[in-house]
Amino acid sequence: MAPIVTPYGEWKSPIDVDFITSSTVKTSDLRKNEQTGDLFWSEINAATNGRQTIMHRTASGVTSELTPEPFIARTRVHEYGGGAFTVASDFLISSNDADCRLYKVDIATRKATALTPENRQWRYADIAIHPSETFFICVREDHTVDTPQTVVNTLVVVRLDTQEPNVEILAEGADFYAHPRFNPVQPSEFAYFSWNHPFMTWDHTQLYYNHLEVSTGAVKIVSKTLLAGADKSHEESSNQPRFAADGTLYFCNDKTGFWNLYSCKNGKDVELVLDGPIEAEFQGPAWRLGSRSFYPLKSDPSKIACTYIKNGLHRLAIVDSKTKSMKEVPTEFQVIESVYATTQGQDDVLLMSVGSYNVPSQVISYNLRTNAYEVLMKSSSVEVPQGWISKPEPLTFKTTNGLDAYAFYYPPTNADHVAPEGTLPPLRVLSHGGPTAAYGSDLNWNINYFTSRGIACIAVNYGGSTSYGREFRNRLRTLWGVVDVDDCCNAATFLVQRGNVDKDKLAIVGGSAGGYTTLACLAFRNVFKAGVSHYGIGDVETLAKDTHKFELLYPDSLIGPYPAAKKIYIERSPLYSADQITCPCAFFQGQDDKVVPPNQAEMMVDALRKRGLPVAYVLFEGEGHGFRIPKNVKAALQGEVSFLGRIFGFQPFDAVHIDIENEEAIGK
Numbered sequence: 047m048a049p050i051v052t053p054y055g056e057w058k059s060p061i062d063v064d065f066i067t068s069s070t071v072k073t074s075d076l077r078k079n080e081q082t083g084d085l086f087w088s089e090i091n092a093a094t095n096g097r098q099t100i101m102h103r104t105a106s107g108v109t110s111e112l113t114p115e116p117f118i119a120r121t122r123v124h125e126y127g128g129g130a131f132t133v134a135s136d137f138l139i140s141s142n143d144a145d146c147r148l149y150k151v152d153i154a155t156r157k158a159t160a161l162t163p164e165n166r167q168w169r170y171a172d173i174a175i176h177p178s179e180t181f182f183i184c185v186r187e188d189h190t191v192d193t194p195q196t197v198v199n200t201l202v203v204v205r206l207d208t209q210e211p212n213v214e215i216l217a218e219g220a221d222f223y224a225h226p227r228f229n230p231v232q233p234s235e236f237a238y239f240s241w242n243h244p245f246m247t248w249d250h251t252q253l254y255y256n257h258l259e260v261s262t263g264a265v266k267i268v269s270k271t272l273l274a275g276a277d278k279s280h281e282e283s284s285n286q287p288r289f290a291a292d293g294t295l296y297f298c299n300d301k302t303g304f305w306n307l308y309s310c311k312n313g314k315d316v317e318l319v320l321d322g323p324i325e326a327e328f329q330g331p332a333w334r335l336g337s338r339s340f341y342p343l344k345s346d347p348s349k350i351a352c353t354y355i356k357n358g359l360h361r362l363a364i365v366d367s368k369t370k371s372m373k374e375v376p377t378e379f380q381v382i383e384s385v386y387a388t389t390q391g392q393d394d395v396l397l398m399s400v401g402s403y404n405v406p407s408q409v410i411s412y413n414l415r416t417n418a419y420e421v422l423m424k425s426s427s428v429e430v431p432q433g434w435i436s437k438p439e440p441l442t443f444k445t446t447n448g449l450d451a452y453a454f455y456y457p458p459t460n461a462d463h464v465a466p467e468g469t470l471p472p473l474r475v476l477s478h479g480g481p482t483a484a485y486g487s488d489l490n491w492n493i494n495y496f497t498s499r500g501i502a503c504i505a506v507n508y509g510g511s512t513s514y515g516r517e518f519r520n521r522l523r524t525l526w527g528v529v530d531v532d533d534c535c536n537a538a539t540f541l542v543q544r545g546n547v548d549k550d551k552l553a554i555v556g557g558s559a560g561g562y563t564t565l566a567c568l569a570f571r572n573v574f575k576a577g578v579s580h581y582g583i584g585d586v587e588t589l590a591k592d593t594h595k596f597e598l599l600y601p602d603s604l605i606g607p608y609p610a611a612k613k614i615y616i617e618r619s620p621l622y623s624a625d626q627i628t629c630p631c632a633f634f635q636g637q638d639d640k641v642v643p644p645n646q647a648e649m650m651v652d653a654l655r656k657r658g659l660p661v662a663y664v665l666f667e668g669e670g671h672g673f674r675i676p677k678n679v680k681a682a683l684q685g686e687v688s689f690l691g692r693i694f695g696f697q698p699f700d701a702v703h704i705d706i707e708n709e710e711a712i713g714k
Contacts, residue, residue, distance in 0.1 A: 049464040054471040054500035054548075055696030057463035060431045061498045062700055063680035066491045071425045073101075075336060076397055076409055077133040078388055080344075084153070085397075085422070086112070086133050087409070088119060096674035100131055100140060102153065103422075112151060117158065118143035121171040121335075123187045124222075124596040125641055125671065128334030129172035132182075139173050139182060146170075148184070148204065161204055163211045167192065170202075172335040174226040177233045180207045181265055183216060183226040185335070187595075197595040199223055201238060203265045217267060220252075222596070224335055225286060231293030234258045235313070239275075239284055239297075244599035244607075247332040248482055248512070248519065251275055253284035253297060255313040271313050274299055281516065284308075285332045286339065290347035294367070296340065298329045304515045305329045307340065307350065309367055319350065321370040326356040331482045331512050340365075341387040343394050351396050351414075353382040355513040358440060358452055359487060362398075364414070376417065378402065381488035397422070401488040404435045430489070433461025436497035438487045438505070443540040445509070449521075451533040452507040452514065454485055455541065456493050458500045465500060472694050473547035475538050475574070476505045477556035477563040481522060481530060481604070484511040495683055499698060501690070502547050508533030508563075526604035527570070527586070527618035530563045535573045550575060551694045555686070557581055558642060558671065565620035565650065568627045576693045577631045578686050581642050581671060584650035585622070587615040594640055624653035630660035630712060632689040632704070634682045636669030655707050662689055662706045 052058075071091040078085055083105030090098050098120040102112040113119045120143040121130040131140035138151050139161070146166045149158040162170065167189040175182040181203050188198040201217040217223060220240035224247070229235040234257055241251040252275030259268045274284040274297070282301040289295050295310040302323035310316045329339040340352035343364075350365045360382040362375040379400040386397040394414040401407040406426035412419040438454035445451040458471045465471065474496055478485050485505035493503045507513070509529040510522025522529050534554060542549045553576040556564040561582015568577045583589050590601045590608040606614050616622050631654055635647040644665060654661040664685055666678040673679050681702075688701045693712060706712070 049460075049462055051466055052463040052500070053696055054458060054465045054469060055691055055694065055698060057458070057460045057498065057500040058699045059434055059460060059495070059498035061434055061491065061495050063495075063683050065428065066495060066683065067676040067679050070406070070491060071423075071427070073399070073407075073409060073423055073425065074384070075129070075131065076384060076386060076399070077131075077138075078386065078397065079133055079135070080388065081135060086131075086138060087423070088130060090674065096676070098130070098143070100138070100151075112138070112153070112156060113140060113142075113158070114156075116144050117149075121169055122146075123169045123171035123185055123335065124333075125594050126334045126596070127171065129185075129336030132173045132175060134175045134179050139175065141170050148173075150206065161206070161211060162213055172224055172226065174228055174236065176228055176260075177230060178260075181205045181260075183236065185223050185226075186213070194593060194595045194598040199595075201226060205263075208263075214265070216265065222247075224332070227287050227289055229289045229293050229295070230291060231289075234260065237273075237287035237289070237295055237297075239287060244602045245280065246482065246597075246600055246603070247285060248283050248300075249603065250277075250280040251283050251285065253287060253299075255295065255310065273297075273310055273313070273316055274301075274308070277301065285329055286337055288338075288341070290342035290350075291344065292347040294342070294347060296342065296350060298339070300516055303517060307352065307365060319365055319367045319370065320372060324372075325515060326354045326361075327513050327515070328352055328354045330355070330484070331480070333480075333483070338384050338386065341385050341396075343387045344389045345394050351385050351387050351394075353385055353398070358454070358484070358507065358513055362396075362412075375414065377412070379405070381407075381486050403438050403487050403489055404430060404432060406430060406489050431461075434459060434498040435489070435494055436503075440487070441504075441537075441540070443537060445536040446529070446532040449509070451509060451536065452511070453537050454487055454505045454507075455546070456497045456503040456505070457546070458497050458502050459494075460498050460500065463500065470546070470548040470551075471500055471502045472551035472553065472690065472696075473538060473541060474501055474503045474690075475534050475552065475554045476503055477508070477530065477534050477554065477560035477567075478505070478511070479556070479558035479560045481508075481510050481526060481559040481563070482512060482519065484513045492683065496687065499687065500696075501687075502541070504537050504541060506534050506537045523603055524606055526601075527562070527566045531566045531570060534563060534567055535571050538573055552576075553578060553690055553693075555580075559583065561642070562586065562620070565627075565631075566618065568629060568631065569620040569623040570626070572628070575629050576690060577627075577629065578634070578689065579631065579647065579650070580634045580673075580682065581636055581639055582633070582647070583642055584646050585619045587612065587619055588646060588649075589642070590615060592643060592645075597641070621649055621653060624650065625657065627654060627657075627659065630689075630693050630706070632662040632664075632686065632706075634664045634673075634685065635666065636671060636673065637665055637667050638670045641671040658708050658711055660693070660706050660708045660712050662704050664704070
C-alpha cells in the first residue's frame, strides 16, 4: 500500500502517549548477589504510577517486587539521587523516600526494618556495606537547617550489630562526599571522593584512600592519603573509585583532558591503566550517585570491562592493566551504560544496560567468550514499530568563531505517510539539560513521538556538553546563555541551509537548563518562531539565589561569581529581556520542583502575558524536577504537539485542547 500524502505534523502514528507511558519501564542500579545468583534492580513503570521500587529475580528466573507500597526506594540526596540501595548476603539496605529513613530488607521474608532514627531532615545514599556485614558507610545529607548554605553532607557509619538505630559521623568538613568503597582484600581500607564549593563533580574533586580502625561500637578513620586532586589549577576530577578482587583500586580521572582509567596499589603508585592517555571519556558527569561505567573482571582482576564514549557514541572494551592495552568488544549497541562483571560457569559475563536508536533500553547478559548475549529485562513490553522510528544522523557543524559543535538529526519518519511535494517539515531544536550533560543516540520515544508525526528534531550537543573532553566542556564557562544559544541557533540554520526543514517553522525546546537555553534563544536571537520550556529557568539571578546546595555555586562557573557579576546575570536572564521575545511560548512545570521552582516559569508567563504574546502554562501537581507520573507525561507530550500545531498551522491527529492566553495574537 502506497504511503498517504499528508501534511507534515498531521501524520498518524502508532507512537501515541499511551504507547509511551504504558510500554516503558525505567531500570537502574542493577546488582547481583554472587553467592545466590539473584539479581536486584531499581524500577519505575506505569504500574507503580511513578513510584520507585526494588525488583528481585531469583537465579531460576522468578521476578517479584521486594519493596511494595508504601515503600519508595528512592533518595533525594543532591536532589538528583542515585545510589538508593545495595545488596548484601541475604539482605539489602535501601533508602525509603516516604520517611527518608534507611531500611534493612530481608530478602527471604521481605520484612523491612528501620536502621536510622525518625528524622525527615536526614537523607541517605551511596551505601557501602563492610565485608563483615556488621556496619556500612554511606552519604548523609542533613537538612536540619534547610538552606543551601547550611545543609551539611558527611560520611556516616550505620551499625548493623546493634538493636537501636546507631548513626555516627565518619568524615566531615568537605561540602560533598560520594562513592565510599571497601577493599575486599584489606577490609580496613576504603576509598571515597569529596569536593567543595564552588566546584562540581566534573570540575575538581579529591580522591582519598583511607585506613579504618574498627572496634566494638566504634569505627573511625585513622589515616588517609590524598591520591588525586591536589592540582592547584583545579582542572582535575576523579570519580568512581572501585576495588578489584586483588585489592587494586581503579578510578576515572581527567587531568589529561579526558576521563581515562587509573589504578592504585596499596594506597600509592597512581598510574594510567593504558600506556598513554586517549581522547575518549570513560565516564560521564556524576550528576547522580552510584555510577558504574567500568568493572574489573571476576576471573582476572587486572582486566577491566568498560564503556567509553568517543564522537558521541558508546563503545565496549576490555582494558588490560598488565599489558596496558585495550581491546574493543564488538556490539550492535550505540549506548552502553552501567557495566557489572560477573561469571557464568567458567565464562566472564557482563551485565549491562544497552540500547540503540531502534532498540529500547534493555539489560543484557553478555558472554565475553562467545560474544553472545541474553536479554534479561526490557524497558518496553511492546514491539517497536520500526517503520516509524527515525534514524539519527550524527552531525558536526560550524558554529561561532569557526568552532565545531555536534548534534544528532532525526528526520521525519513514517511508513504510512509522505508529505506533499515541495514542502518542508517543522523543526524542534532540542537543548539538553544540565547544562553539563549530552544527548546520545539511544531510542528516544519522545523524539520519535514527534518525528513519526512529521516533525523533524535535532538534539544539539552544544559547547559545554560532555563526551567530548574537558576543553569542549569548558567552552561554556562564564558563557552560558551565549555559547549554547549560538550553537542551537547555528544547528537550526545549518539544517535550513541544507534544505532539510522549513525556515518559518523552527521551534526551540528544552528542559531545566535546556529550558533556559530555549528562553535565551527567544530573548537574545531572532531565529525561532516558537518555544517550549519544560521546567526551564527564566531568571538566572533567581537561580543563583534560590536553588539547592548541590548547585549552589554552579552558576559561578557558568556565568560568574554572584553577586559580583549581578549585571551579567541580569543581562543573561530571559525574564529581563522578555520584551525582546516576539513568538509564542509554552511552559510545562512541576509544582514541587526544588531545582527550578515554579516561580521561574510563572514570572516568565506573566511577563509574556502582559505583552500580549500567545502563552500557555501547565502546572503539574505532585511533580518535581522532571515528570514521572504517567498522566502528566502524557499531558506534556500532547500539550506540546498541540501547541506547536496551533502555532505552525497543522492539526495533529491526537490533538488535545491546551489553554493559550492571547490566542488571538497567533500569526500576527
